[in-house]
Amino acid sequence: MGRVSDAKEKLMKAVTELIWTGSYGSTTIDQICERAGVKKGSFYYFFDSKAALAEEAIESAWEEFRPKLDRVFSPSLPPLERIHRFCEFEYEEQLGLQREFGHVLGCPLCTLGTEVSTQEAGLRQKVEDIMDQSRKYLETTIRDAHAEGVIRAPDAAAKARTIYAFSEGLMTQARIRNDAEVLREMERGILDLLGAKSVEAVAA
Helix, strand or coil, X not given: CCCHHHHXXXXXXHHHHHHHHCCCCCCCHHHHHHXXXXXXXXXXXXXXXXXXXXXXXXXXXXXXXXXXXXXXXXXXXXXXXXXXXXXXXHHHHHHHHHHHHCCCCCCHHHHHHHHHCCCCHHHHHHHXXXXXXXXXXXXXXXXXXXXXXXXXXXXXXXXXXXXXXHHHHHHHHHHHHCCHHHHHHHHHHHHHHHCCCCHHHHHC
């Protein structure tokens, strides 16, 4: 068994990978413990259930992921440059996952949320809360672009919901097809939804 100090972290990492590469329903506590190298007794020392572990694991994963989005969506960058970097970031992330796991994995929140939405209320709410936080990056970017006159989007929140849904749809298609190249459509699609020109066209 891993030391008490790192057993919890190993369990959270294990469940995140198992759910993302497989599914929540097919992942068992025995599989989680085996992957983490932790005995079952230690699992129940930290968590009451698989759902409780998953909730804490995705919150921890989000806290690790958030600084990456902070850099991608830095307010020091022009709004459309942030959009460009976001699309490139998503593409490169999925390529990296494909190299590591042998498959394009898509968005873990969308994958998990669609599976548990009618079964695990607490877990569903956690996924929704994190997705709301993630979408705020787009909302702020759209609001800034509107303020600068680059686009017309007086309701930034509504536009962000539309674009977020579009990007999540592409991520799901990339997972289904196991083809990260699907994500190359993301930037053009987002710019079309915003009624905006490309970053290069704006710079020119």
